[in-house]
Amino acid sequence: MGxxxxxxxxxxxxxxxxxxxxxxxxxxxxxxxxxxxxxxPLQVYxxxxxxxxxxxxxxxxxxxxxxxxxxxxxxxxxxxVTAFTICEGCGQVTEFHDEAIEERLSALVxxxxxxxxxxxxxxxxxxxxxx
Amino acid sequence: MGxxxxxxxxxxxxxxxxxxxxxxxxxxxxxxxxxxxxxxPLQVYxxxxxxxxxxxxxxxxxxxxxxxxxxxxxxxxxxxVTAFTICEGCGQVTEFHDEAIEERLSALVxxxxxxxxxxxxxxxxxxxxxx
DNA sequence: TTGCACACGTTATAGCATAACGCAATTGAT
DNA sequence: ATCAATTGCGTTATGCTATAACGTGTGCAA
Ligand SMILES: [Zn+2]
Ligand SMILES: [Zn+2]
Ligand SMILES: [Zn+2]
Ligand SMILES: [Zn+2]
Numbered sequence: 382m383g384x385x386x387x388x389x390x391x392x393x394x395x396x397x398x399x400x401x402x403x404x405x406x407x408x409x410x411x412x413x414x415x416x417x418x419x420x421x422p423l424q425v426y427x428x429x430x431x432x433x434x435x436x437x438x439x440x441x442x443x444x445x446x447x448x449x450x451x452x453x454x455x456x457x458x459x460x461x462v463t464a465f466t467i468c469e470g471c472g473q474v475t476e477f478h479d480e481a482i483e484e485r486l487s488a489l490v491x492x493x494x495x496x497x498x499x500x501x502x503x504x505x506x507x508x509x510x511x512x
Numbered sequence: 513m514g515x516x517x518x519x520x521x522x523x524x525x526x527x528x529x530x531x532x533x534x535x536x537x538x539x540x541x542x543x544x545x546x547x548x549x550x551x552x553p554l555q556v557y558x559x560x561x562x563x564x565x566x567x568x569x570x571x572x573x574x575x576x577x578x579x580x581x582x583x584x585x586x587x588x589x590x591x592x593v594t595a596f597t598i599c600e601g602c603g604q605v606t607e608f609h610d611e612a613i614e615e616r617l618s619a620l621v622x623x624x625x626x627x628x629x630x631x632x633x634x635x636x637x638x639x640x641x642x643x
Numbered sequence: 644t645t646g647c648a649c650a651c652g653t654t655a656t657a658g659c660a661t662a663a664c665g666c667a668a669t670t671g672a673t
Numbered sequence: 674a675t676c677a678a679t680t681g682c683g684t685t686a687t688g689c690t691a692t693a694a695c696g697t698g699t700g701c702a703a
Contacts, residue, residue: 387682388680388681388682390595390681390682390683391681392640395610406659407659407660408630408658408659409665411661420683420684421683421684421685422660422661423662423682423684424682424683425659425685426660426661427681427682431681432602438575442573442574442632443573444634444689445659445660458593464617464620466621466624466626468626469629473625475624477578477620477654478618479616481616482517482613482617482620483614485610485612485613485616486595486613486633486635489595489610490597490610490611490635490637493597493606493639493640494639494640494643495597495599495606495635495637495638495639495640496637496638496639496643496662497635497636497637498600498636498637498638499631499635499636500616500633500634500636501573501574501633501634501635501636502631502632502633503632503670504617504621504626504630504631504632505628505629505630505631505632505633506621506627506628506629506630507627507629508625508627509624509625509626512625512627519649519650519651521651521652522650538690538691539689539690550652550653552652552654552690553652553690554651554652554653554691554693554697555651555652556690556692557691557692558650558651560677562650576659576689576690576691606675629666640662644674644703645680645701645702645703646699646701646702646703647701647702647703648699648700648701648702649698649699649700650697650698650699650700651694651696651697651698651699652696652697652698653694653695653696653697654674654693654695655692655693655694655695656691656692656693656694657691657693658687658689658690658691658692659688659689659690659692660687660688660690661686661688661689662685662687662688663684663685663687663688664685664686665679665682665683665684665685665686666678666680666681666682666683667682667683668678668679668681668682669678669680669681669701670677670678670679670680671676671677671678671679672675672676672677672678673674673675673676673677
């Protein structure tokens with residue numbers, strides 16, 4: 382299955398994230414959308430749940446925040462393991478993917494007979510400009 | 513250098529984590545330590561900050577929880593990148609380290625001229641018993 | 644003695660996330 | 674068409690996670 386038509390709330394949240402420079406918390410999104418009628422956190426969280434499910438948005442666990450997916454290709458397939466660099470200086474987040482890491486992690490985890498459902502890789506530090 | 517003598521609060525928090533089967537949130541730790549005189553979250557968070565700094569404890573970003581480090585060796589050196597498998601069924605957390613992943617990530621990040629300060633790798637899924 | 648660093652205690656507040664209720668619109672049988 | 678199931682939506686209330694800001698006491702060095 383691909384991505385279904387987004388509902389109004391989902392589109393608004395997606396738009397807010399897509400036009401944002403960096404990651405946003407759910408409450409920041411809420412504040413951005415008050416003028417479009419948003420009143421309560423659940424409106425944001427429910428939209429985010431769907432967008433995460435569709436793979437249009439990623440959650441940054443170490444930030445309790447969300448970013449629009451920056452994958453170039455269409456979102457009609459699982460894009461395996463996603464990793465992020467997160468600059469503590471300017472807040473810039475860069476998404477990247479790597480087969481080698483994915484396979485190495487997969488092998489290690491197989492050794493534990495562990496069944497992976499979701500992998501989080503987040504690298505905090507400073508980007509080139511903020512070094 | 514190395515790990516200084518722990519204060520009373522730090523020892524209590526460390527003990528609670530070391531004797532726990534799985535990860536604990538700061539508030540769960542607080543509840544476990546009420547009988548030893550803990551009254552407020554900050555008592556826990558301040559101790560955790562130090563224990564994290566000394567490398568005796570790890571924070572699980574995807575759980576907002578903490579675990580005692582299970583590294584076999586002494587804690588007198590940085591143990592590079594730490595990764596975890598986290599079972600959604602039984603809560604079991606397994607810490608592991610891998611040079612190959614560390615170097616691959618390091619190379620990828622160097623390509624962005626990014627300076628790493630902290631790396632988070634957490635794999636959620638189900639362990640052998642909970643498959 | 645004075646100043647500093649550090650741990651500690653307490654109260655209050657900020658920030659993140661979900662439970663539980665009810666309603667409305669959609670879909671897809673029967 | 675009708676009914677049931679699903680899904681999205683709005684609202685209120687609540688719970689969980691983390692830190693700000695203040696003051697105290699202790700140990701140690703200048
Ligand atoms: Zn992506
Ligand atoms: Zn930067
Ligand atoms: Zn460790
Ligand atoms: Zn398990």
